[in-house]
Amino acid sequence: MGKENLNDLRAFVTVARERSFTRAAAQLGLSRSALSHAMAGLEARLGVRLFTRTTRSVSTTEAGARLLDAVAPRLDEIELELDSLSAMRDKPAGTVRITAHDHAIATILWPRLLPLLRQYPDIRIEFSVDYALTDIAAHRYDAGVRNGNSVDKDMIAVRIAPDLRMAVVASPGYLAGKPLPATPHDLTDHRCINLRLPTHGGLYVWEFEKHGQTVDVRVTGQTVFNNTLLMLQAALDGMGFAYMPLDLAQPLIEQGRLVPALQDWWPLFPGYHLYYANRRQLAPALRLVIDALRWREG
Template identity: 45%
Template sequence: MIHSSEFGALRAFAAVAEHRSFTRAAEQLGVSSSALSQLIRGLEERLGIRLLHRTTRSVSLTEAGAALLGDVVPAIDSLADALEQARTAARRPVGTVRLHSFHAAADRFVVPILPKLTRNFPDITLDLTIDDTVVDLVGSGYDAGIRIGEVIERDMVAVRLGGDIRQLAVAAPAYLAEHGMPQTPKDLLQHRCIRWRWPGQPGPYAWEFFEEDRWFSVAVEGPLITSSRTVMMDAALAGVGIAFLKEESVIGAFARGELVPLLADWSVPFPGYYLCYPQQRQMAPALRAVIDAIRAGATD
């Protein structure tokens, strides 16, 4: 459709000059011959000069028209190329995707897919921030995030990755031999506990347990506070105190007899990690490629 704009008029002029015919040019542009004639006449009036010689049998360029055509055609071709490149980019996965992920989620769902992702989509740059802080994904400029379900913002699309998570209190046999084994969660208040500071939160995380259809928390005390779950594990293995860790991370230590599970009856699974991103009508192909890769990897 031809609009009453300079570009539309110049494009129409170039078509008439190429075909030397209003009829054939109108067919190419999908307009009527009369509409095309009016568009050219309007361009000539705005420029104050005749561009075409018209007879009942032929159309030819004036000297001014030939000069204008020589300048216009390269510009139109260049603009057409730019528009086609934009259309191609809109279909091809290319660009930077900013992803925010909790540490454990990145190890489990992102790192394993990197070889295949980078091989299949060489024009995508994954800008990955690994941090347990609960950030405003949209406000912080992230395209997507991976986090546990309880801290996902409203109005976000949330896709579940993997199964449930279970956290367990654990301790080394040497610690239990010296300090005894807690029988209930409240007994932890009498023990030396290794506490985790959730980044971005004002105080250490209160350990959560489940009893009689409800969750409750225990604000434990102890000699060490850390934001590193690796340090928590190492400290527990060294007998510093009781730690609260994801079951999947300590199964090997249980098998080797290095750690002992505690209070298992009060520790129940809860929904695990989700891939979340803002609702959007048109998703960039690069973001779609990353999301699809993470989802596929989570089911492998």
């Protein structure tokens, strides 16, 4: 029999179990005449009678009973498997690999994706801390996070955070007996905590902006890191000035554990964006991750 007859087999099983064309038709969402016509067609194709019909009841013939015993369990198994597939759709599974800065992971990705992980226990997320401009396709990542002005044009970018304000801070212990810098160039007279970027292997040049004027300063100090959270710890430990996201430093400024400097020069950068390859169909798990991270202003 052709695949197109599976609906007729399900209709046959329903009639046989209900022992009524009327009740079976209601259950299947068909008219009684349409169901009767379908069963007549099935009997004609098989060349046997399947039902004995009276004015008050419907019962299976010997051939009908044999078909019922053979087909009903298999149709039930098919429906069970289809239900399982629907459950997989409703409860997506799989691994989503994301490369991002430690700051983006700690302040945005982890807080927003933790509820998703709790809601969907079959979803797994792999975070990779990386300051390089990673080629996500070449390294088999599903998505990456960068500032909005550094996303490749052939990628789809979704904003996941507001614009990013950078700050310059140092501990009260380091500043004891020292004047605060009045201009960005005054930082060259201070110890500073450097960040090494893996993309070019060089030290990050601190960028400043005031009234449309931009200034870049190369700073020096005793310590170099490739991790923002470690730079923060070094600043707290009195190793000099650090250049870092304001949202990371602000609570410590309010607690008096860090002192801000050069506030008029703090630059504003485009906020973090999640980027991923342009695909016709996204995996359900990745789609949920994108939706959970999408920035919704207000």
